[in-house]
Every structure is written in structure tokens, then in C-alpha cells.
Amino acid sequence: MRLSVGGMFKKIATVLIVFALVFTGYLFLQANQSAKPSFATSNLPVSTTQAMPHQLKPCPDKQNCVSTQATDDKKRDPISYVGSQEDARQKLLTVLDAMPRTTRVAADEDYVHYTFKTWPIPFTDDVEFVFDDAKKLIHYRSASRVGYSDLGVNGKRMAKIVAAYIK
Numbered sequence: 001m002r003l004s005v006g007g008m009f010k011k012i013a014t015v016l017i018v019f020a021l022v023f024t025g026y027l028f029l030q031a032n033q034s035a036k037p038s039f040a041t042s043n044l045p046v047s048t049t050q051a052m053p054h055q056l057k058p059c060p061d062k063q064n065c066v067s068t069q070a071t072d073d074k075k076r077d078p079i080s081y082v083g084s085q086e087d088a089r090q091k092l093l094t095v096l097d098a099m100p101r102t103t104r105v106a107a108d109e110d111y112v113h114y115t116f117k118t119w120p121i122p123f124t125d126d127v128e129f130v131f132d133d134a135k136k137l138i139h140y141r142s143a144s145r146v147g148y149s150d151l152g153v154n155g156k157r158m159a160k161i162v163a164a165y166i167k
Helices: 003-035 037-042 085-097 153-166
Strands: 065-067 102-107 113-119 124-132 137-146
Touching: 065 153, 085 102, 085 113, 085 124, 085 153, 124 153, 137 153
Parallel strands: none
Antiparallel strands: 065 137, 102 113, 113 124, 124 137
């Protein structure tokens, strides 16, 4: 029995639709995993030791992280500020609170941590900031909790945050 061209097209289209549905389901399961508390506590990137009070955890060997303290292609420039650290912190919090799909996790005088949910599939990304008041710099690290590549999402997000901050 031979399939007509139209019948073969329908079979191929059906297989592609099933594959797309399964893949989308897999992505949503991964996104759900990234939102679990165990990911957040095992992925804390900031060092709060006296020896390194302004040191963020290095980016992993994946293409889903950017940091002002990286030494490779993930390196970004820190945000400079003038005036008091508290004023800079308040300005940063205002910028972050105005952004969509964000949750403030922690905010003290030297450290700020937010989570961002990506769209349309809600992966959780961690964005953290440490203040170096002696140098008047805000260092940051933005990283996806799961996956290898984020298609540049963390870098673009941080570019938007920096642009909104310096505006």
C-alpha cells in the first residue's frame, strides 16, 4: 500500500506536532524544576565571608550566565554610582521592582537578590548584586538555574537593568 503525497505530508506533520508537544512539555517540566526551593538554596552565588565581602560566585562553564566578576566572555562592566550606597541601592530596587516577572528574594545594605521568570516558558533565573562602596561599584551576576544556553537572555536583561539604572 502506497501513501499519497498528501497522506505522507499528514504523517510527517503529525509526527512534528507530537514532537513539538512533547518538547514543550519537557521545557515546562524543566522550568518547574528550576522554581523549586532546593535549586535556590544550592545555587547561592554570593560569598559573604569577611575575606571576600563583595565576591560573587563564578559563572558555571555554561552559556547561561553573565557577571561583572567573570574573566571570560561572560564578563560585563559593573554599574558605577555617585553618592551614598543607600541611595544607589534604593535606585536599583526601584528599577528592579518595576520589571515584569520579578520577585525580591533578599535585600540588605550590601546585597540584593531577585529571581526573574522568563517568558513564555517560566524558567527561574537568579540575579544578584553586591555593592562595593569603597569603589562606588555595583557588581552583578545573572544566571539561569537550569540548562546550558539561555540564548542571551541574561545578558540582554542585565543590559536593560543597567540602561534603566543610569537613565
